[in-house]
Amino acid sequence: MAKTAAEVVERLRAIGTPGVIGLLDPAQAAEPDPLGRHAPAKAVAPPAVEKPTAGAKPDAEAKTPEAESSAEEKPSEKGPSAEGTKAPAKAGPFGDPHLYVEPAHVAAVLQTLRDDAELRFEMLIDVTGIDYKKDAPVLGVIYQLLSLSHRARVTLRADVPKVDPAIDTAFPVYPAADWHEREAAEMFGLVFRGHPDPRNILLADDWVGHPLRKDYEFPVEYHGISGV
Amino acid sequence: MGLLENKLQENLLTTKVDWLLNWARLSSIWPMTFGLACCAIEMMAVGASHHDIDRFGAGAFRATPRQADLMIVAGTVNFKMADRIKRLWEQMAHPKYVIALGACATGGGPYYKYGYNVVKGVDRVVPVDVYIAGCPPRPEALLEGLMKLQDKIRTQKVVRQIGSGEPAPFVPAPS
Numbered sequence: 001m002a003k004t005a006a007e008v009v010e011r012l013r014a015i016g017t018p019g020v021i022g023l024l025d026p027a028q029a030a031e032p033d034p035l036g037r038h039a040p041a042k043a044v045a046p047p048a049v050e051k052p053t054a055g056a057k058p059d060a061e062a063k064t065p066e067a068e069s070s071a072e073e074k075p076s077e078k079g080p081s082a083e084g085t086k087a088p089a090k091a092g093p094f095g096d097p098h099l100y101v102e103p104a105h106v107a108a109v110l111q112t113l114r115d116d117a118e119l120r121f122e123m124l125i126d127v128t129g130i131d132y133k134k135d136a137p138v139l140g141v142i143y144q145l146l147s148l149s150h151r152a153r154v155t156l157r158a159d160v161p162k163v164d165p166a167i168d169t170a171f172p173v174y175p176a177a178d179w180h181e182r183e184a185a186e187m188f189g190l191v192f193r194g195h196p197d198p199r200n201i202l203l204a205d206d207w208v209g210h211p212l213r214k215d216y217e218f219p220v221e222y223h224g225i226s227g228v
Numbered sequence: 229m230g231l232l233e234n235k236l237q238e239n240l241l242t243t244k245v246d247w248l249l250n251w252a253r254l255s256s257i258w259p260m261t262f263g264l265a266c267c268a269i270e271m272m273a274v275g276a277s278h279h280d281i282d283r284f285g286a287g288a289f290r291a292t293p294r295q296a297d298l299m300i301v302a303g304t305v306n307f308k309m310a311d312r313i314k315r316l317w318e319q320m321a322h323p324k325y326v327i328a329l330g331a332c333a334t335g336g337g338p339y340y341k342y343g344y345n346v347v348k349g350v351d352r353v354v355p356v357d358v359y360i361a362g363c364p365p366r367p368e369a370l371l372e373g374l375m376k377l378q379d380k381i382r383t384q385k386v387v388r389q390i391g392s393g394e395p396a397p398f399v400p401a402p403s
Contacts, residue, residue: 203345204308211344218344222307225352225400227344 002119003152005099011119017112019105023098098157103141103167106158110173113145113154121145121154124174127181129188134214139165139188166191187212246384253297253323254378255285260296260320262313264303267330270364271302279367284374293319298377299354300370304332304339305347317354323384327373328356331363338363351401 002008005023012020101109113121123146130140138159145154160167169192170177181192182201189210192198200207209216219227259281263271274281281287290296293316305313317326328350331337336348347353357380360373 202308204311207307216344219307223311225307225310225347227307227348 001150001152002154003150005154008113008119008152008154009099011116012109012112015112015116017105017109019102019109021100021102023100098142098155101156101158103158103160106141106143106156107168107170107173109156110143110145110170113156114173118150119147120149121147121152123148124170124176124180125153127170127177127184129184129190129212131188131213137162139190141167141184141190143170160190165189166193168193169195171195186210189213250382250384253384254381256288257284257286257298257325257374257377257381258288258290258296259286259298259300260293260316261289261291262299262301262303262316264301264305264309265332267302267333267364270367270370271300271329274367274370279371281371281374284371284378286374293317294321296320297323298325298327300327300329301333301350301354301356302329304337304343305350305353306345307347308345310347310350310353313350314353323381325357325377325381326350326354327358327360327370327377329360329370329373330365331361334359334361349401353400355398 002011009020009022113119125144125146126142127144128142130142132138132140139162141158141160143156143158145156147153158167165188167190169181171181171192171194178195178197179201181190181195182197182199184190185192185195185198186200186203186207187210199205203211204222207222208219221227261268261271263269273279275287275289286298293299297320299313299317299320301313317324328334332339332346333350336343336346339346340348350356351359358373358377360369362369365373
């Protein structure tokens with residue numbers, strides 16, 4: 001039963017699912033880190049390697065939501081860090097870290113997450129996008145999943161280039177993604193290939209621009225109605 | 229009342245007719261439900277039994293604009309909805325009135341600064357007779373707004389001079 005993101009990564013790698021990059025690696029993170037939230041993870045890396053079986057938390061950065069999962073996260077984090085990610089991912093200030101996935105393999109990963117007996121993430125909670133900063137080269141696509149049978153949550157993240165923000169739709173795996181992807185498409189400009197009904201859902205059909213991007217300019221007028 | 233146009237002088241009889249017709253109109257304003265957001269809850273509260281709007285004669289909420297006298301715009305108006313509001317207002321028969329209920333319909337409300345999809349006040353789309361402030365306004369505030377509208381109707385002139393039979397063209401509020 002995979003309960004934390006690290007266990008999910010382990011299980012996916014054990015099965016052999018392609019496209020799983022791993023947990024958050026600060027060196028590869030696309031978003032800016034003005035508050036230095038990612039930096040302390042580097043300081044944590046040496047103690048985790050030196051004390052392989054220590055159940056105690058190395059320092060205050062380890063803010064895991066459940067106390068028991070922190071003990072089992074340490075040995076399982078050795079898996080991803082042994083395979084090449086620079087620093088072990090702690091649960092960040094907002095909970096479990098994102099599970100990075102390559103955009104080309106998102107559909108396969110989602111299918112595995114839904115169908116595998118140990119993972120069983122039956123429910124899609126949200127599909128949304130993130131625009132990190134104005135000159136960031138990527139847009140993030142976030143999938144949040146919930147496992148009712150194992151009582152676990154996981155967040156996936158796939159980064160697509162801003163110049164061609166196309167990704168396969170999650171609709172064949174989770175039909176609930178229909179409306180979520182419509183909203184993400186109109187708000188961020190993401191293109192979900194194979195979506196059954198790619199219309200605007202909240203905005204008008206002839207809306208110009210993608211409002212949740214950082215470089216969005218508010219409309220001056222729409223159909224003769226002033227917007228300033 | 230085209231029958232009375234230019235047939236009667238401004239005399240006591242006409243004034244009584246004015247009074248009678250205006251009294252009949254203000255005692256049976258039938259609203260059209262236009263609950264868009266949270267203010268709709270307050271409008272429903274006014275329609276319920278405690279703050280009864282039916283005692284003002286305005287309890288017959290009509291869903292169709294053809295049979296309604298009053299459009300209570302209760303809630304935030306999006307650009308997407310603004311087209312529909314304009315169309316429905318045009319489908320209402322004269323005499324028709326509009327109440328802007330709440331901060332969003334009055335002037336954009338809390339979404340004034342960052343609402344990219346919010347019309348900053350429904351008076352940019354339809355002419356408004358009564359504005360009711362509040363977020364949301366108390367049901368009693370909606371009733372007071374209705375009474376202000378009744379005051380406005382009470383002073384309307386039914387018998388009109390020739391040439392002034394058309395309602396004034398709608399000029400949207402300056403932004």
